[in-house]
Each structure stands twice: as structure tokens, then as C-alpha cells.
Amino acid sequence: MLPFARVSILGLGLIGSSVARAVRQAMPTVRLTGYDADPDVRATALRIDLTDDVADSAGAAVTDADLVVLCVPVGAIGTVAGEIAADLPAEAVVTDVGSCKTDVARALALALPGIAVVPAHPVAGTERSGPEAGFATLFAGRWCILTPAADADPVAVERVASFWRRLGADVETMTPEHHDRVLAVTSHLPHLIAYSIVGTASDLEAVTESEVIKYSAGGFRDFTRIAASDPTMWRDVFLSNREAVLEMLGRFSEDLAQLQRAIRWGDGDALFDLFTRTRAIRRSIVEQGQDDAREDFGRAHGPDA
Amino acid sequence: MLPFARVSILGLGLIGSSVARAVRQAMPTVRLTGYDADPDVRATALRIDLTDDVADSAGAAVTDADLVVLCVPVGAIGTVAGEIAADLPAEAVVTDVGSCKTDVARALALALPGIAVVPAHPVAGTERSGPEAGFATLFAGRWCILTPAADADPVAVERVASFWRRLGADVETMTPEHHDRVLAVTSHLPHLIAYSIVGTASDLEAVTESEVIKYSAGGFRDFTRIAASDPTMWRDVFLSNREAVLEMLGRFSEDLAQLQRAIRWGDGDALFDLFTRTRAIRRSIVEQGQDDAREDFGRAHGPDA
Structure with a gap:
């Protein structure tokens, strides 16, 4: 039925x-x-x-x-x-x-x-x-x-x-409240950051936009996919889920400032520890079928790409 | 020859x-x-x-x-x-x-x-x-x-x-100096941000790590791919290209703070303008063959995924 x-x-x-x-x-x-x-x-x-x-x-x-x-x-x-x-x-x-x-x-x-x-x-x-x-x-x-x-x-x-x-x-x-906090971190913050870095990259003087596009395969191109999402939809998301997004953004900014400090002071161990920890999460996401198990999302490689 | x-x-x-x-x-x-x-x-x-x-x-x-x-x-x-x-x-x-x-x-x-x-x-x-x-x-x-x-x-x-x-x-x-600035924005900063947000997401109290993994298809999973990159390689990159990375990170943080302010004050037009601008860059990357033209990077969708 x-x-x-x-x-x-x-x-x-x-x-x-x-x-x-x-x-x-x-x-x-x-x-x-x-x-x-x-x-x-x-x-x-x-x-x-x-x-x-x-x-x-x-x-x-x-x-x-x-x-x-x-x-x-x-x-x-x-x-x-x-x-x-x-x-x-x-x-x-x-x-x-x-x-x-x-x-x-x-x-x-x-x-x-x-x-x-x-x-x-x-x-x-x-x-x-x-x-x-x-x-x-x-x-x-x-x-x-x-x-x-x-x-x-x-x-x-x-x-x-x-x-x-x-x-x-x-x-x-x-509950709707819990949903909004979970999605603030798994969806809204990633979109905000992707939109932001793509904006930053297109506003530089020392590096041209054509260079940014040309050499985007080093990682940047992954962010541009998300930053190509529907503008109206995402404007509304940030206005609607303001509190949770601002809270997650505050935490992210703190963590990023700590990484910035580690780079400035040459603290390689702090960087290595974080970079090792984050690998495990990717593994779990793939194991749980929430992303393509193929490398590089299954992107086409080579001359036929 | x-x-x-x-x-x-x-x-x-x-x-x-x-x-x-x-x-x-x-x-x-x-x-x-x-x-x-x-x-x-x-x-x-x-x-x-x-x-x-x-x-x-x-x-x-x-x-x-x-x-x-x-x-x-x-x-x-x-x-x-x-x-x-x-x-x-x-x-x-x-x-x-x-x-x-x-x-x-x-x-x-x-x-x-x-x-x-x-x-x-x-x-x-x-x-x-x-x-x-x-x-x-x-x-x-x-x-x-x-x-x-x-x-x-x-x-x-x-x-x-x-x-x-x-x-x-x-x-x-x-020149090596110009290379390091270009790659700071197209590769090193994206990796740093991806590592950072994956770290932030795994350190929350209100949202569990298993929830982060479960609902990662909302955008977060894209970042975890980059954050699964080799830890030794990337530690060395940030220690080696410190100056250029810190410069780009400073600009990114400024831009992100501006977005944060737009969200806090409900400035939908500022959000919409940025989100529209960033779409064009994705289009250029795909047109220039630097990313898969298929949607979602060509990720498998559906029951066979």
C-alpha cells in the first residue's frame, strides 16, 4: 500500500x-x-x-x-x-x-x-x-x-x-534544533567556507584569477564545486540558521587561529597530529557509504577526462 | 629522441x-x-x-x-x-x-x-x-x-x-616565489582549511562524530577527501611555505569575518552577491579542463554507488 x-x-x-x-x-x-x-x-x-x-x-x-x-x-x-x-x-x-x-x-x-x-x-x-x-x-x-x-x-x-x-x-x-546544529557543521559551515575561499582567491592582486583557475587541481577546485551551489537557496540557509552557523563558525575560526599559530612558530608536531586525526574521519565516511570509495571521488583521470 | x-x-x-x-x-x-x-x-x-x-x-x-x-x-x-x-x-x-x-x-x-x-x-x-x-x-x-x-x-x-x-x-x-604564492591559494590554503574544519567537526559536544559522518553528504564529505592527504607531506608544505600561507590565510580570515558579519546582521544581498560571483569560477575551471565536467565530480549516485 x-x-x-x-x-x-x-x-x-x-x-x-x-x-x-x-x-x-x-x-x-x-x-x-x-x-x-x-x-x-x-x-x-x-x-x-x-x-x-x-x-x-x-x-x-x-x-x-x-x-x-x-x-x-x-x-x-x-x-x-x-x-x-x-x-x-x-x-x-x-x-x-x-x-x-x-x-x-x-x-x-x-x-x-x-x-x-x-x-x-x-x-x-x-x-x-x-x-x-x-x-x-x-x-x-x-x-x-x-x-x-x-x-x-x-x-x-x-x-x-x-x-x-x-x-x-x-x-x-x-528535533529541529538539533538538526540545525548538526547541519550547521556538516553542510552550512562547509558551504560558507567554500564560498569565502573562492571569493578570497578571486580578489588577489599578486595572483591572477586565470592562475587560480589554471592551477586549481591542487585542491581549490574541490571548493569551487560547493561554491557553485544555488545562491538563493544558500542565502536563505544562512539567514535562517544564523545562530547555529555563527556558533560553528566561531569554533572553526578559533581552531584555524591555532593552526595559524602552529605554522608561524614552526610547530610541525601539532600540524602532523591534526593531519593524522582527520584521515580517520574520511575512512569512516567511505565505510558508511556516504561517499564514493573510489579515489578522488571517482573523478575521471587521463586523456579522456 | x-x-x-x-x-x-x-x-x-x-x-x-x-x-x-x-x-x-x-x-x-x-x-x-x-x-x-x-x-x-x-x-x-x-x-x-x-x-x-x-x-x-x-x-x-x-x-x-x-x-x-x-x-x-x-x-x-x-x-x-x-x-x-x-x-x-x-x-x-x-x-x-x-x-x-x-x-x-x-x-x-x-x-x-x-x-x-x-x-x-x-x-x-x-x-x-x-x-x-x-x-x-x-x-x-x-x-x-x-x-x-x-x-x-x-x-x-x-x-x-x-x-x-x-x-x-x-x-x-x-619564479619559485611566484609559484609559492599561487599554490598557497590554489592548494595550500584549501588543504589547511579542510584539515581545520574536519578537526573542528570532530571536537564538538552538541554534535557527535557519528552524526558528522552520517550526514556528511551535505558538503562536509568534500572537505574530508582533502583532509585525508598525506600528513608528512602536508606538515612539510606548511612549514616550508609559511610566509605565503600566512598571507593568504590572513586575507581569507578577513573575508570570512565579513561574511560572519553579513550573517549576523541579516545582510542577504551581500551573501547573494558573493554566492553568484563564485559560480563563474567553477564554470571556468570546468571549461579549461581542470575538473570533471560531470556533476558532483562524477561521483556515483544511486544503489550501485
Whole structure:
């Protein structure tokens, strides 16, 4: 028995379009409706047959839904929830895919009183954006974190969990506050640092931008992938998860200052100790299937690269 | 006509063993001799038939060479050069693959007076280490930077350039000082930051290490690859290129503080502007063939990942 029969996806970017493709593959009998605020994205969705229907407004997209998946930047979730409130069937379940959960859970509860809301965050993505960037296996083997309110309907929570498991994800549940601290360190801080160093590198006088690009294979190119992520999405993440990001950033800056001091004073042992410790974490990530076991992420090497 | 006929490789880790494999493939008639200070590495090199000979000492490895490639951590280059000085044929050319060049060029000139020295840095690598981690196509399409002294013999420089081109690399020449500033930003600073954030993430109280590993697909895992690089090599890099690394780190810290302030004060426009600017650099890196054009570095997605 499928957890939902009529799924509406609002926001058809990388994640929304991946949800659509994954639903098509895993639950082909589900009736899929899509909507995006951008008319060009709606036209693309129609052209590539992403969903069974593409609605002309957020409200029209949800009138018949038993699950609504909000796949818009976290800063827009409250607004979109407000737009659908009047058209939403009373028994529909609403979920989202936002990278921050405290703010989002609050905004959804406020905009949709009486509706079963189960906020979710599939920890998956690539640096690409838009309806054509998605693919059906994006969530396979990745974690999806649910952050239901303490008094949420357990049946609705289990249906949303079942939905994500069918898309290939493993499901975990935690409070929105804990989610926001975990993701601040595993996702938001890495993005902030990547954006920052790419900015620094493009602003030097002694080294030209063309040199930075030319010699990027020494490590820099890894950061540019992350720093190519969607600007609107990430602006909203930092504004929404401000407290946790600032806390993690403060710790990181302290640790970096300590490394800076070790370099200045030639303390090779301190450097060696840290560099040895960090290796083990990589090993665990690969062992737990959270990254490609092949060297260099499986990047192509050689003349055919 | 081959630039060299008898090549000795000292240090048989990732880079040294990749040079050996690339020479075998590109110049099969070259007589290859290998040496490593670690007896286990020498035994592995013999077992996997990495070079035609494996010598028992650094001196014995070079007695017959017309090119010596030093593939040891930059902190050991001066010592190894001293060990081979007495046995080195007068007409041999010496090069290296170190990631820092000012210190290395000075150490080589001091240890090998009268010898043609052409310091080199192939900007290529993976997070793996050791003689079995290397592969023949590591340098294909990557840049190799030569930093010969102003009064270096142009014939020796051209022979070393030709050697690297035959291994698939594109060759560029610059001063050691400029090299060290360019690589400080494109390689050394990214490694320092990656090591630092992985250290920060493993030292939290509110978030456990197992959570960090579990949810690493949100961005963190990209940093752990770099932070799994060889600890000895990287300790030496930071001690050797101290000035340039500290300068770039200072600029990065300033820029990060500005981002921190933008987050604290909710300045979404400043965040959005930076996040838009950094996208273009990624595009250029991919266009210039310095990274995999496939999304997510070509990482495997889905159940077979």
C-alpha cells in the first residue's frame, strides 16, 4: 500500500525535480502535480514531462493532493504555505525539503494551523540547479531527517517516513534544533567556507584569477564545486540558521587561529597530529557509504577526462 | 629522441610511483631505477615491478642516472640531495616534485653545487598515499610548473619540460616565489582549511562524530577527501611555505569575518552577491579542463554507488 496517492511538488528545481523523478520510478501509480513560481520552469517541466500536471498557481496545485512537498528556498516556505492554506484539503499532509528546520517548522505551523505538517530534509544534492538537473537516484542511500513537532500525528510522520524510504533514503528523526546544529557543521559551515575561499582567491592582486583557475587541481577546485551551489537557496540557509552557523563558525575560526599559530612558530608536531586525526574521519565516511570509495571521488583521470 | 635514457626516482609514494608508471607507458625504453627510504616501500616496489631496479641506498640509485626525480616530502629534499651528491654523475639533471619551490630550490642549489637543477611541481594528486596509489595518467592534462634559477642551463630546462610533456602534462615556468604564492591559494590554503574544519567537526559536544559522518553528504564529505592527504607531506608544505600561507590565510580570515558579519546582521544581498560571483569560477575551471565536467565530480549516485 502506497503512503500517498496524489503528490504535489511545489518548486521544481534540483530537489523538487528529483523528488518527481524518484516518485515516478518508485511509485508509478502516484498522480503527480507540479508547480513553480517561475513560468519558464513550469514550461520546462511540461516539455520534459516531469509531472502528470503542471498547475498555474500554488493553490491550484494542491486542491486534490494528499501529500504536498514544498521544495522552495527556506526563505520562501512560509509565504508558499500561506498561498496554499485556503486550497489545501483538510486531510492532506505537508512536508518540505528545507536545509534548516527550526524556522521552517515554525513558519509551517503558523501558516497551516490544523494541518498535519512533517518537516523533512533529505541530505543530498549536487552543485547544479533547475528542473533539468534532478535525477531519480539522488536520494538513494542518503539520509532524510524528519523533524516533526512533539505533538505531531504519528501516522502522518510514519507515512512521510515511508514516502522517503520508497525514494531510497534512510530516515532519521530529531528535533529541529538539533538538526540545525548538526547541519550547521556538516553542510552550512562547509558551504560558507567554500564560498569565502573562492571569493578570497578571486580578489588577489599578486595572483591572477586565470592562475587560480589554471592551477586549481591542487585542491581549490574541490571548493569551487560547493561554491557553485544555488545562491538563493544558500542565502536563505544562512539567514535562517544564523545562530547555529555563527556558533560553528566561531569554533572553526578559533581552531584555524591555532593552526595559524602552529605554522608561524614552526610547530610541525601539532600540524602532523591534526593531519593524522582527520584521515580517520574520511575512512569512516567511505565505510558508511556516504561517499564514493573510489579515489578522488571517482573523478575521471587521463586523456579522456 | 627521448630527453633522458636513465631515470632514477627517489621516493616511491603516490607521485613517485605515478612518475614511474607514466614513464613506463610514455617512454618504455627508459631504464628506471627506484629508491625509497622505507624498506617496506622498496619491497612493494619490487613486488609490483614498479621500476627496472630498486636500489638499496639513495646514492646507489643515482650512480648511472641522467635524470634524478626527487619525490620525497619537501622537508626531506635537502637531506636526500646531500645523500646523493657524491654519487651523482656530473652531467645528470636533478628535478623534484615538491609543492613548495623557494625553500626547495635553495636547498637543492646548496646541496648540489655545479649540478643542473630544475625544480618542478606537477599540480596533480589524489588523497591516497604509497607506491600502490599511483597511476600512469595522473599528470595527463594537468599543469607542471618549472621554477628554474635565472641562470639555469636552458638545455636542461627544456629537457625537463620535454620529460613532463611526455608524461601528459602542460608545462609552465615561473619564479619559485611566484609559484609559492599561487599554490598557497590554489592548494595550500584549501588543504589547511579542510584539515581545520574536519578537526573542528570532530571536537564538538552538541554534535557527535557519528552524526558528522552520517550526514556528511551535505558538503562536509568534500572537505574530508582533502583532509585525508598525506600528513608528512602536508606538515612539510606548511612549514616550508609559511610566509605565503600566512598571507593568504590572513586575507581569507578577513573575508570570512565579513561574511560572519553579513550573517549576523541579516545582510542577504551581500551573501547573494558573493554566492553568484563564485559560480563563474567553477564554470571556468570546468571549461579549461581542470575538473570533471560531470556533476558532483562524477561521483556515483544511486544503489550501485
